[in-house]
Amino acid sequence: MTLEMRPRLTAGPGSVVVRILAVSVRANAPRVWQDPASGHPLPTPCVPGFASLGRVAEVGPDATVLESGQLVFFDPHIVGRDSTDAVYISGFMEGFNAESRRLSRCEWRDSTLAEFARLPLENCHPLNEQRLLGDIKDGGLGYSLDDLTHLFSMLIPFGGLADIDVKAGDTAVIAPATGRYGSAAVHVALAMGARVIAIGRNATVLKQLNDIDPGRLSTVQMTGDVIRDTEVLRATAGGQGVSAFWDMSPPGAATSTHFTSVLNVLNRGARISLMGSVSPGVSFDYMQIMVRALAIKGTWMSTKEQTRRLLGMVETGVLPLGARAKMGAIKKFNLQDWGEALATAAAEIEPGEVVVMP
Incomplete structure (x- = not known):
């Protein structure tokens, strides 16, 4: 990676030029952006990036809502306009088929780790x-730009939680709940009305999560003992049982016992959201799924409609952000300090955000 100066961008049909105010740096970004064998292929050369906040600098001739100066949220999940099989995660992954690679290598090759970015009109909310x-x-929520960066970690978990229709009256298990995405999923599931059981191995972070909403949030530290963990989860759920299970396990979790422990306590007809990257896979109990009518849904990113719904939850105040909501710290870096930003993102994976503010 190198830092370079480029000519000023201009907007054309279907696009908007955005002055980037903050761009998310994920925990796996250093590997994605620097290791060709990361499993996240990217067109090279390119400008990397991901979910971002920015201000409209110029709109194309077909813009009907966006206008210069407007504050926008950029959703990096770009879908082909003539084929939903073409998917590009802007600045992060060019997809799994020829259509996706074609999409990523042309107009939208460059992403948001820059002062200005030309982006698809429909992805700028x-x-x-x-x-x-x-x-x-004056009727505002009193947030700062720093507070709004918490949206970066909420965007993807919301897609999975929405897909399994988490709602008031549900008891939802969030696993693992101790990283950036998992802790964000806890906040989102609470805002959607559910009672939440947050599980993981990091006792320190679980204790921090306990303070978010003592009335509707419980935490359970997993030990790896299936029988013990099942009993604790069942006791924590109480008579209501567990109706939803959201999981975003990392690649190394294929042998984790928490899958079995959680499946053991799910109600009949419970819904399961899988959003992780476990490789080569997880062994589920076939008969449990069939006999207990469990529904499993895989979700990658979120739809535009879901993104708009998430933003609406924040704008109405249903989903609070920032320190008042007991979220993690914001670690900010200049564009020139991108190397330090990457090192921080990889080393410190606890709740909160790592952002570059060009």
């Missing part, structure tokens, strides 16, 4: 700046 950043005494 306008934000109600007056409501979000306005003073509380």
Whole structure:
């Protein structure tokens, strides 16, 4: 990776030029952006990036809502306009088929780790700046730009939680709940109305999560003992049982026992969301799934409709952000300090955000 100067971008049909204010740096970004064998192929050369906040600098001739100066949230999940089989995670992964590779290598090759980015019009969601950043005494929520960066970790978990229709009255298990995505999923599931059981191995982070909502949030430290963990989960769920299970396990979790322990306590008809990257796979109990009518849904990223719904939850105040919501710290870096940002993202994977602010 190198830092370079480029000519100023211009918007054309179907695009918008955005002045980037903050771009997310994920825990696996150093490997994705620097290791050709990461499993996240990218067109090279390219400008990397991911989910971002920015301000519209110029719109194309077919823009009908966006206008110069508007605060926007960029969803990096780019889908082909003439084929939903073409998918590109902007600046992060060019997809699994020829259509996706074609999409990633042309107009949208460059992403948001830059001062300005040319982006698809439909992926830039306008934000109600007056409501979000306005003073509380004037009807605003009083957030700062730093607070809004928590959206970066909530975007992907929301897709899976929405796909299995997590709602008021549900008891949902979130696993693992101690990283950036998992802890964000805890906040989102609570905002969707569920009672939440957050599980993981990191006792320190689990204790921090306990303070978010003592009335509707419980934590369970997993030990690897299937019988013991099953009993604790069942006791924590109480008579209501568990109706939803969201999982975003990392590649090394193929032998984790938590899958079995959670399946043991699911209600009949419970819904399961799989959003992780476990390789080569996980062994589920075939008969449990069939006899207990469990529904398993795989989700990659979130749809545009889900993204808009998530932003609406924040704008209405249903999903609080920032320190007042007991979220993690924001670690900020200049564009020139991209190397330090990558090192921090890889080394510190606890709840919170690592962002570059060009």
